[in-house]
Amino acid sequence: MIRIPVALGDRSYDVAIAAGGLARAGELLAPYLRGRTIVVTDSDVAATQLPRLACPNIEPIILPAGEATKSWAQLAALCDRLLALEVERGEHIVALGGGVIGDLAGFAAAIVKRGMGFVQIPTTLLAQVDSSVGGKTAINTGAGKNLVGAFHQPAFVLIDPLALDTLPARQLAAGYAEVVKYGLIDDPAFFGWCEAHGAALMAGDADARIHAIATSVSAKARIVAEDERETSGRRALLNLGHTFGHALEAETGFSDRLLHGEAVAAGMALAFAFSASTGRCPGADAARVAAHLRACGLPFDLASAGIDAAGATLAAHMAHDKKKAGGRVPFILARGVGAAYVDSDVTLADIAAFLDAGRG
């Protein structure tokens, strides 16, 4: 078992990576359980992974699968279910599933009885390498992505890489986009590893999966420990590809037409292409990023993401971005592979013009 600490003072916790961890969950989660295990999950995970979870007295709350579940309606329904179970503040709920379940259950945990505990058991690659760590919880609203939420750290994260065995290939690829992100932010050697081993990871190589998960979680834990609430600009680096990506998701109405990881893949390629087109980054680096995403079957430009909206339309979505300060939306741009930075000089008009020009 690999244990990675997330150092956040009195909110510190461990991320445990253990093949077969679901079967050992009763023992590993024992400090957080009080005679029963309240599991929030979705219909797909209930069918595939919930039967593997060995915990005492499971009380399952099964929500519909898909991004649409990160909504006011499902949040209200979940809070009502938790209250009907007479949860106590000192109890922990268990989020078993992908980022949708982790974000929603984590937000419910943040607000029910003014804040109760929760544990993450992520079952998608995306959730194992990213969303289960760091305490960002949220729902989507009509105005955009993750616009209502809270920072609320889990008490423990249990990652079982074997849970990925039932994950559809498209979901695996989408999660892989967030793996690549860590290389692009500040670890060029890891991006090189991705180029060499991404195909093996996708094909089910257990060592490659564990290496990618451990490297990603370590990077995220380090960055979150430096800037838990995204105030210094350090954590904003984890948003590489997201200002573009969230606009693409909003444009598709948060539907399965474009998964979050797919939108992030296109967003990262666009961030690099914009950086190259304005002389910030070598064109060869932007081409390398697009080529790797393409090779993994991920979107690498607007057309491959299935988006034909005008630049101004996408920029209007971006205007809701939570990073906005003093009326300006900062963008995570790059000076090269492994050299991402926060740029507050670029304008939404620049971005809209770039997106329109790219469509030819």
Ligand SMILES: NC(=O)c1ccc[n+]([C@@H]2O[C@H](COP(=O)([O-])OP(=O)(O)OC[C@H]3O[C@@H](n4cnc5c(N)ncnc54)[C@H](O)[C@@H]3O)[C@@H](O)[C@H]2O)c1
């Ligand atoms: N909080 C954060 O820091 C953070 C980080 C990244 C992404 N996110 C959020 O995460 C969400 C995306 O998460 P996701 O990609 O995990 O999607 P998801 O939660 O919708 O899961 C994808 C699909 O896979 C199914 N599934 C999950 N595990 C499975 C398994 N082991 N076998 C078979 N099917 C399985 C789910 O039921 C769902 O249908 C987005 O809403 C995004 O905004 C949050």
Ligand SMILES: O=C(O)C(=O)C[C@@H](O)[C@H](O)[C@H](O)COP(=O)(O)O
């Ligand atoms: O943890 C972070 O910080 C991230 O930015 C991780 C992202 O992958 C994730 O999608 C996050 O939910 C986006 O954050 P948001 O603040 O832009 O909603």
Ligand SMILES: [Zn+2]
């Ligand atoms: Zn993301």
